[in-house]
Amino acid sequence: MTITLRSTAVDTPGQLEIPATQIPVTAEADVVVVGGGPGGFAAALHAARMGVSVILIERFDMPGGVHTSGLQGAANEGVGGIHTELMERFAAKGYIYTATEKDLPDWAGNPLSHYERNMKPGSAFARASFNPEGAGCEMVGMLAEAGVNAMYQTAFIDAVVDGGKITAVITHNASGLQAVRGKVFIDGTGTAELAARAGVPYVRGGGGQPPGTDWDGIKRPIPGGLLWTMTGVEYDKLARHQRTSNDPWLSRVIEEAAAAGDIPAGLYRPRMKGESVYGEAYIGHPTLDMSPISAPGTFIIWQNVPYEWALHMDESAADETRARRELRGFIDAESRFLKKYVPGFENAALSDIGRFVGIRDGRHPIGEHVFSMQDATEGHEFPDAVTRPMTKTFFWDGYRKHKFTVPYRSFLPKKIDNLLLTGASLSFTYETIFMVMRNFPWCTQTGEIAGFAAARAIGKGIGVKELEWKQPYF
């Protein structure tokens, strides 16, 4: 069985006409999930457990997305379902590490702390993380146990659409170009790539920002980030240096290293207060930004894409390449600077760099309902709510708590009838990104909900848009 792809390229200078290509259809399933982050992983796992056949297409060697391949690894208290199961399985395998004030006195309130910097100095804290590689091993095993046909090192490259439905996706891997057919498709790419290639309308990253939040006329996406780790850090020595040298931000050592030519321009760029909605928080960090992970003495360090570069890494290969190249340069320089100048890092080693630069603000697909700030702040009640009301703190409007629900219609994109959205690819507006719509527990929940919806619709012999959503799943 083959699919014939016909080139849509016009014969103009700078474009190449590809002859119609026969692509073998090598696999077929009830449900085809593209991308195995928290959303895609949970969708594939849950649909398979409900008894339908499932194929998962993942470009890296493990599921987990930003949280494994991207090294993010933040562990949270289970929110139910697959998320709780993951936390329990990781813990049972010894893959969860919890740092507290006993190991890291004075970490709370330390300006270098990514998560605990705003706490009162000296307070008790518990920062739990999972080991990204260990977690990835466990997740690979879970998919295999459930009978998911997970295709790793396989890139999704295009969607074949007929009459408002996706009929197949085109993939590339060691076997070359292949087509995979399915009945229901699930977008777990984190950037709505499947939805976009299938023709679903979307707002670009950075789009939808309120007026007055641009800068020199350009709407910039919230920058993505490349995470990396160092092992062998002696925190007590570092903390002593911060205290005794009155250098909590390491500004003095940075100045010294810069004067010696050891800090490349742009590495410790200044914050740009008030220049954009997330400017202050995500423009990049004037000094080190880290969090304990995996084991004592191991820290994850954030390298955010400079805001001013305005990169759309989900849409442009040149932007993605630039981010990967220049952030690696920063990491190389930063790790050597730390070892040479900062007490506590003398014996530390650069141990891992994430497999990809995570995208925080990619495409926002337009769904049958686009979840908005008003939905959250006004606590809209939806008849097709997928969860009971959730209470979350929003920093957009001054760290206030809001209670709200999200409708099933935000999982259903416009224009395509057999596609479900998950995780960061769900239909929501720009401002809601940091509220709830992108965190790991919620992204896992969205995947489980999508997997449930796909399997239920297939079981009933109806489309996912015809499914009546009468009660919350969670």
Ligand SMILES: Cc1cc2nc3c(=O)[nH]c(=O)nc-3n(C[C@H](O)[C@H](O)[C@H](O)COP(=O)(O)OP(=O)(O)OC[C@H]3O[C@@H](n4cnc5c(N)ncnc54)[C@H](O)[C@@H]3O)c2cc1C
């Ligand atoms: C730098 C950074 C830091 C973050 N920090 C936190 C945090 O501290 N706490 C928190 O809760 N959340 C955090 N987030 C947010 C959270 O990680 C994401 O919102 C969440 O991982 C999104 O889940 P997802 O499943 O939609 O997509 P992702 O996690 O992005 O996973 C997408 C998956 O799809 C695969 N994929 C993509 N395109 C293709 C393709 N063409 N072919 C095949 N496979 C493909 C990718 O390889 C990946 O495995 C952070 C995000 C970033 C980028």
